[in-house]
Amino acid sequence: xRYGLCCISLKLKEDNVRHQTMTYKRFSSLPREEALEILxxxxxxxxxxxxxxxxxxxxxxxVYRVSSDIFPLITYDEANVQLEDLPNYDHIQKAFxxxxxxxxxxxxxxxxxxxxxxxxxxxxxxxxDKTIKELNFYSSFFDRIGCEANYNNPMNxxxxxxxxxYEEVIERFMRNFNRLHPNCRxxxxxxxxxxxNCWSVKELIExxxxxxxxxxxFDYLHHKCNxxxxxxxxxxQSCHLTWGKYKPLFHYSESRPGNNPRAHADYAENAFDVxxxxxxxxxxxxMKDYAIEHHNMICKGSLxxx
Numbered sequence: 001x002r003y004g005l006c007c008i009s010l011k012l013k014e015d016n017v018r019h020q021t022m023t024y025k026r027f028s029s030l031p032r033e034e035a036l037e038i039l040x041x042x043x044x045x046x047x048x049x050x051x052x053x054x055x056x057x058x059x060x061x062x063v064y065r066v067s068s069d070i071f072p073l074i075t076y077d078e079a080n081v082q083l084e085d086l087p088n089y090d091h092i093q094k095a096f097x098x099x100x101x102x103x104x105x106x107x108x109x110x111x112x113x114x115x116x117x118x119x120x121x122x123x124x125x126x127x128x129d130k131t132i133k134e135l136n137f138y139s140s141f142f143d144r145i146g147c148e149a150n151y152n153n154p155m156n157x158x159x160x161x162x163x164x165x166y167e168e169v170i171e172r173f174m175r176n177f178n179r180l181h182p183n184c185r186x187x188x189x190x191x192x193x194x195x196x197n198c199w200s201v202k203e204l205i206e207x208x209x210x211x212x213x214x215x216x217x218f219d220y221l222h223h224k225c226n227x228x229x230x231x232x233x234x235x236x237q238s239c240h241l242t243w244g245k246y247k248p249l250f251h252y253s254e255s256r257p258g259n260n261p262r263a264h265a266d267y268a269e270n271a272f273d274v275x276x277x278x279x280x281x282x283x284x285x286x287m288k289d290y291a292i293e294h295h296n297m298i299c300k301g302s303l304x305x306x
Contacts, residue, residue, distance in 0.1 A: 001274060002109070003292045004249065004282030007067040009056050011289050017053070019046045022072045024079055033087075039073060040086030046070040047095035051102055058106035062292070063249065063280045065111045071141075075134045100146035109280065110147050111249055112138055113156040121161035121173040128176050139184035149183035151246040156189050156217055159199045159208065166207040174212060191217040191251070192239075193226060194262045200228035201235040205242070215243045219251040220272055221284070225262055233275050240277050248279040256286075268295045 008019065020042040027035045050066060057064040073079040083092060103110060118131040138155060147153040161169055177185060190208065192201045199208065201223055204216045218239035223232060230238075240248055252272055256263040266286040285291035 001278065002061055002063050002280045003296070004063040004065055004111070004280055005053070005057050005060075005289055005292065006065045006113075006282055006284055007069075007288075009053050009289045010287065012049075012053060012056055017049050019049055019067055019069050020072075021069055024073060024076060027073055027079055036081070036085060037087050039081065040088040040092065043071055043074075043083075043086065044088055044091050044095055047092060047099065051095065051099050054099065054102050054106070054108055054110070056289075058102070058108045060289075062289075063109040063111065063282070065113055065282055066141075068112070068115055068138075071137070075130075075137050077130070077133075096144045100144070103146050109152060109249070110142070110145075111154045111156060111282070112142070114138055116158065116160065118157060119160045120157070120176040121159055121163075121169050123161070123163055123172075132176065132179050135184050135188070136181050139181055139187060142187065143183055149186045151187065151189060151215055151243060153187055154189040154215070154217070154249055155184065155187040156191055156249075158191050158193055159204075160193070162198060166203070167211075170208060170211045177212075189215045189217050189249075191219055192222050192235075194219070194222035196226055198226070200226045200230070201239060202228040202230050205238045209242050215239075215246070215248070217250060218248070219253075219284075221251075221253040221255065221262070221264070224255075232273070236275055237277065240279060243279075249282060250279050251282045251284050253284040267291045269298065271295075271299050 022039050022042055027039060047070065050070060054064055073081055074083060083089060086092060114134055118134050119127060120131055122128050135155065142153055159169065159173060163169065190204060192204055193199050201216065201218065209216055216239040218236050223235050252268065253264045254268045254270065255261040256265040264284055264286060268285055268291060283292050283295065
């Protein structure tokens, strides 16, 4: 089992290796030529940051979830920008090539988790169109950097909609899923939700996966918040089976102290049980690589296999 680093390394951030963003308010306040130049520089910086973070992960045998903040404004309709419009596009292409070479040389496993605003089963046609644009873009990014178009490089999503019967929601989801590019469809996996009125592991296993054949990502904390009468072992094993020949990539976190059990902690203080199964696990903890190191020390002192 390999740990997964989500988006950023706090160690690298201390050395000023960090992502940069740009708001539409700032972008639209500038002459377009100047705005495109600044945006291009920031995207190039983000790609170099991604490359350095991948090397860091490869050195530590981590899998890596790429940030959703690499390409500010590129899928934002009002900005009306494509990568090819940026004045430093040649440098951006070289950064793609660099990342592709790192993936090829190291064999690092790469994934992404587009934001919660991406909802393929939405009743809002505009929201669906934006979702399809966003997912297709991130899949095209994976194509550019040489990631396989399969579940070894998963794009993780939530259903995030229960308006209607199970059959109606699934039909709506699949209708829009089939509008995605083939390489995007072949990477997409679905995660269980942490809220009681959303999709539990049990519902995904009994209704969603049989109708779609899409793998189910098991999230330990989400299942703890929304177990739906399944034990952790039953839920994890059921999700594991949906990945077929591919090694699953699951998620682990613990609750932050306070009144919201769904909020993620800085560090995990408990070893988790893998129940004899083999999978990778993204550590969704606020302290990122420091939290992975901390948890590794906990596991070394634990009788639980993790």
